[in-house]
Amino acid sequence: MKRFIAFLIAMFVCGAAFAKQPDALFYLMGTPKSLNSFVAHADKIGLLVPTWYGVDDQGLVNGGPNRYVMDIAKDHRVPVMPIISMSAGRKGFHDLLHDETAKQHMIDSMLQQAEEHGYAGFQFDFENISWTDRDAFSLLAKQTAEALHKHGFKLSIAVVPNAPGHAGEGQFAKWMWQYWRGAYDLAALGKYADLICLMTYDQHTRWTTPGPVDGMPWVIAQLKYALTMVPKEKLSLGIALYGYHWYTGNPVREDGTEASNIKADYIDADEWMPLIQEQHANVQWDSVEHESWFYFYRDDMREWVFIPDAHSFRDRYALINQYGLEGFCAWVLGSEDPKVWDELPVMQR
Template sequence: MKRLACFLAAALACGAAFAKQPTALFYLMSSQKSTNSFTAHIDKIGLLVPTWYQVDGQGLVNGSPDRYVLDLAKQHRLPVTPIVSMSAGRNGFHVLLHDETAKQHMIASMLQQAAEQGYAGYQFDFESISWTDRDAYTLLVKQTAEALHKHGLTLSIAVVPNGPGYAGEGAFSKWMWQYWRGAYDVAALAHYADLICLMTYDQHTRWTTPGPVDGMPWVLDQLKYASKLVPKNKLSLGIALYGYRWYTGNPVRDDGSEASNISATYIDADESIPLSQEQKASVQWDAVEHESWYYFYRDGMREWVFMPDAHSFRDRYALVKQYDLQGFCAWVLGAEDPKVWDELPVAER
């Protein structure tokens, strides 16, 4: 713990020494709250990645930009690289990966939209992929990157952190490797793509027991592992702006059967901060995980809230500067503690 504290202190102390400003990549959802945050803080955003497009198993890309957001970004010379995600689930993505015609349809549509809308490039955010499709996904990235590069466009890849590089011990870890972590050949993806966004969040989720969204020891482990495979000028550290709230759910299922039900939901700062006040909860700072949390009781049972805030953001931003990374990728605009913006400079354009 002492070594971690010293490391973070050094990162905070030397951050100003780096000449290059880390790229502040922020994700944007199609919600009014997300758009409001974007418009209020556009000058501190270095790269905008909106969730505008999806592709199905036949390579059909659907989606469109938010005209207001795109026009405002152009006025501020803010580059936009929309996400392309999967609309047909794991099986549909498998079909796409093994259909050369479908892949070419997808790439052609991406090029058409980029030319019409003035995008700087795209980000692939394909998740829940079978580990057996690892090489096929790498090939898709290679083909897409080569096509985009010919037109002066970039391709970034969002990857689920997969250190230490194998499935691990427990059944949950095995499942995570089979369908979440194992599909990313990070070194190969970094060779073809322009940027790797390491999604160092969702350490604990709705699928797990309560815990930090992105505990610092885990983030450090994942960052150190990825740093061995990805050049630092191509690596962006994921930072969570949202939290989770865990509670006891309904034990009666839709089919009438009964089972234990530990449930959780996303909770943004505009909900988690007022909730702590309403419940008169004592917000705690975990000096090991570098994340805030609290609990309260409802119906005699404890509910847990883990809430990344400006303090946790500051410590992770320090890591970006300490490792001299390309930047950070923060999910998602509208979820953040408003004080996060006090930690960032005006973006260089």
């Protein structure tokens, strides 16, 4: 019996050792604090996705790598998969989608850059797309994925969460579906791409009233909907590392007219941490939304701050194993609560 128990324990340990480690995808911007965060924590990053490339309506790709970043990535064996995004707005992207020559220019450039710099592939980060371009976007994903795969590269796609699969009741929900949610055919994109990054952040935004950046009930609802169309092995959960700060702005417009002006700015940990001390704010934990928040008064008016801190990160990170996901994709390096890194293991290369 003792030998049998020892055998079971050995099998359990062996299985745990060979279980797939959730992939830790982090986005990188060109700011010093984003770069410094990557350098400090490269060993805990599974895939680096820098914002290096753009494309115009004629398929002209511009951009290039940061050589220092590439050297650090090579030293720590971190694969690099840059973003390619639209540089010509919604109308420009529509024109690109419906121009076969322009699309081929873009794909050819992506292949050339991937081969020259040794990228793992590219990530599509195309947003602000008309819902009427849904099928055209899926076709671009198919064409690009096929071309990249032929040369040994991968395609990942960042998508705006779009449960329940149609426009909602209010005018804001209608606008969100028209230009942000409706363009993503998750089933088609999940079929063509190697990885889908579900951007489960900005539930509340600069365009809305104050609220959680990515409240847990909303995150879970979006995740469950996406899992009905995308295999869990291809799905990466978006985790916000930044917060929002809502306040009352100047009611006088540039033309001299007056109107309500409720504003919100992104706020990173290196900003909200000293703000808490400055304002003697009482940070509170929302056990329903699983997010921290606080408020304070300035000129007798309340200002709201919602912060995805390390506690918030830990609870969302737990969802990856709970649902058997590929991993997570976190926006963006340099924004995070420093204690986030205590929640992550060193990556197994």
